[in-house]
Amino acid sequence: MFDDALIDARLPVLSDVAIRQVFDEIDANGFSCIPNYIHAEDLSRMQDFVAMAVARSQNEYVVLRGSDAVLGSGMDELATSAQFTSIFSRLYELAFGNNAPQVTFYQILRCLTGKGAARNSLIFHYDSYLITGLIPVTIPATGNKGDLLLFPNTRKVRAFYATNLFDKLLLDNRITQAILRVLARSRNTPFVRVQMVPGNLYLFWGYRSIHTNEPCAPDKVRATALFHFADPHAASSLKASLRAS
Ligand SMILES: O=C(O)CCC(=O)C(=O)O
Numbered sequence: 109m110f111d112d113a114l115i116d117a118r119l120p121v122l123s124d125v126a127i128r129q130v131f132d133e134i135d136a137n138g139f140s141c142i143p144n145y146i147h148a149e150d151l152s153r154m155q156d157f158v159a160m161a162v163a164r165s166q167n168e169y170v171v172l173r174g175s176d177a178v179l180g181s182g183m184d185e186l187a188t189s190a191q192f193t194s195i196f197s198r199l200y201e202l203a204f205g206n207n208a209p210q211v212t213f214y215q216i217l218r219c220l221t222g223k224g225a226a227r228n229s230l231i232f233h234y235d236s237y238l239i240t241g242l243i244p245v246t247i248p249a250t251g252n253k254g255d256l257l258l259f260p261n262t263r264k265v266r267a268f269y270a271t272n273l274f275d276k277l278l279l280d281n282r283i284t285q286a287i288l289r290v291l292a293r294s295r296n297t298p299f300v301r302v303q304m305v306p307g308n309l310y311l312f313w314g315y316r317s318i319h320t321n322e323p324c325a326p327d328k329v330r331a332t333a334l335f336h337f338a339d340p341h342a343a344s345s346l347k348a349s350l351r352a353s
């Protein structure tokens with residue numbers, strides 16, 4: 109039996125050289141993949157949790173936000189694991205040259221299934237956070253697996269929250285979304301297609317890259333654990349006043 113509290117001890121240790129390689133890959137290819145990042149025993153605990161969450165939502169699309177919402181699944185432990193968080197702080201320092209703030213995540217577990225599977229797919233967006241870590245937990249064995257589609261590093265980190273909002277406005281409208289959907293299907297697609305393998309860790313610049321996921325069949329489950337780190341506009345007063353209103 110495994111001691112649940114020791115997930116950290118079962119994670120691979122990544123040297124600074126390995127992190128530099130991850131960083132270079134993200135810049136060159138748009139993403140980096142660390143295969144078999146999650147130990148099989150821990151992965152199966154996460155998969156059991158997903159199965160329970162999906163059953164509880166009557167086999168419909170469900171999103172769990174924050175580490176309390178995934179308590180006991182192992183995904184909560186990841187968010188505070190020294191091994192896991194050090195990946196993000198070192199990537200941050202390579203990307204921005206200054207000391208990383210303490211790593212705390214906007215953490216979510218997305219379970220794509222049922223009628224909501226199609227409705228919540230192919231929505232192209234930028235994340236609000238600089239670094240995105242994605243761990244596929246449950247992926248359909250057959251049929252559409254819900255690949256991740258990435259248009260890597262299409263913008264810089266914006267100095268102003270207002271510019272960030274403008275980027276999002278240009279993206280978040282019917283016409284742009286329709287064009288991107290056509291591009292995603294075209295033979296010479298500019299999108300990088302990332303196949304989801306359970307237990308792997310995928311890293312990319314979520315803030316800088318247009319991205320989305322493909323759907324899976326309504327009778328299948330595609331669940332991903334997302335770890336978002338570093339909001340560049342955390343100190344923006346415009347953002348604060350928009351939130352308050
Ligand atoms: O589930 C996925 O593969 C991606 C989801 C995503 O990009 C997000 O939640 O920000």
Ligand SMILES: [Fe+2]
Binds near residue numbers: 233234235314319
């Ligand atoms: Fe995203």
